[in-house]
Amino acid sequence: MAVADDETDGLSARAHSLEQALLDSILATVPDALIVIDMHGSIVSFSAAAQNMFQYAESDVLGENISMLMPSPDRERHDGYIGHYLDTGERRIIGIGRLTSARRRDGSVFPIELSVGEVSDQGRRLFTGFIRDLTERQQAERRVADLQAELAHTSRVTAMGTLASALAHELNQPLTAIANYMEAGRDLLDAEGPVDRDLLREAMDESAAQALRAGEIIRSLREFIKRGETMRQPESLRGLLAEGAALAFIGVDSRGL
Structure with a gap:
């Protein structure tokens, strides 16, 4: 019986030693x-x-x-x-x-x-x-936050570039119209014979209208920047065509066309 007990104790000790070695091995790799x-x-x-x-x-x-x-x-x-x-x-x-x-x-x-x-x-x-x-994780999170901030900045710069391009396009139309109306008015003044005051007034009125339109574009842009919303409204095709025709035919009579 003593021999059996000794063998049992030996097996238990070896099993415990094996369990401890396994635990130590696991902990060493965790x-x-x-x-x-x-x-x-x-x-x-x-x-x-x-x-x-x-x-x-x-x-x-x-x-x-x-x-x-x-x-x-x-x-x-x-x-x-x-x-x-x-x-x-x-x-x-x-x-x-x-x-x-x-x-x-x-x-x-x-x-x-x-x-x-x-x-x-x-x-x-x-x-x-x-x-x-968590040192590396927090460093990575800060880096991600920095990259997101850089991306947001880049997006804002890109948006500003797009906005500037759109603004230039929108303003170019009324400014070009103003220049054309002014040239037409000058031609009326330079023409021989009496000045057609009605046509000259029409050119001045259209120039003033285009200047107001340019101001409206600037106002809309300010509202867009302030509220971050796009302002869209329907335009009458007939009105746009009439505006183009008025610009094209201003002073044609004085030029003999």
């Missing part, structure tokens, strides 16, 4: 840090990833209070958090997780995602903390 503390906040396990993350060797932190890895004010409050949970059972972090900050050996503070769990080992209450360093 990128997240794993820290285990007891109910007093003392560190009882510190994974390889935790050593790399916090720049401490496991031997430097075993038995030390977990608060050494925290910046203020969590550093001073942590033991109170544990005490409150043990007294009330109220879960504020355990099983929930949160975003917070941690402190490296050199004193630098970095953002982390913390997930806390609770286990029982031979009647002893332990707390496990999986910690993910």
Whole structure:
């Protein structure tokens, strides 16, 4: 019987050793840090990833209070958090997780995602903390935000270029019409014989109308910029044709056409 018991104990020891080796192998490859503390906040396990993350060797932190890895004010409050949970059972972090900050050996503070769990080992209450360093993620998020801002700026510049081109096109029509009406009026004044005052007045009236139209284009643009809305309205084809005809035939009688 003693031999059988010894063999059973040996098998149990080897199985436990194998389980521990497997666990150590898994923890060594997991990128997240794993820290285990007891109910007093003392560190009882510190994974390889935790050593790399916090720049401490496991031997430097075993038995030390977990608060050494925290910046203020969590550093001073942590033991109170544990005490409150043990007294009330109220879960504020355990099983929930949160975003917070941690402190490296050199004193630098970095953002982390913390997930806390609770286990029982031979009647002893332990707390496990999986910690993910968010430094690279936040840097990437800031870079994305910067790129989005640059893209928005580029879009605004492009929109301004398009808007300027459209404005130039819209203003060119009434300005060209004004110039043509003025030239027609000048031709009327330069023509031999009495000045046709009616035609000259017509040229001046049309020039004034086109100037008002140019002003309306500017006003519409200001409204568009202020409200960010496109202002569209129907135009009478008959009116547009009449306007074109008036521009084309102004002063034709004085030129003998």
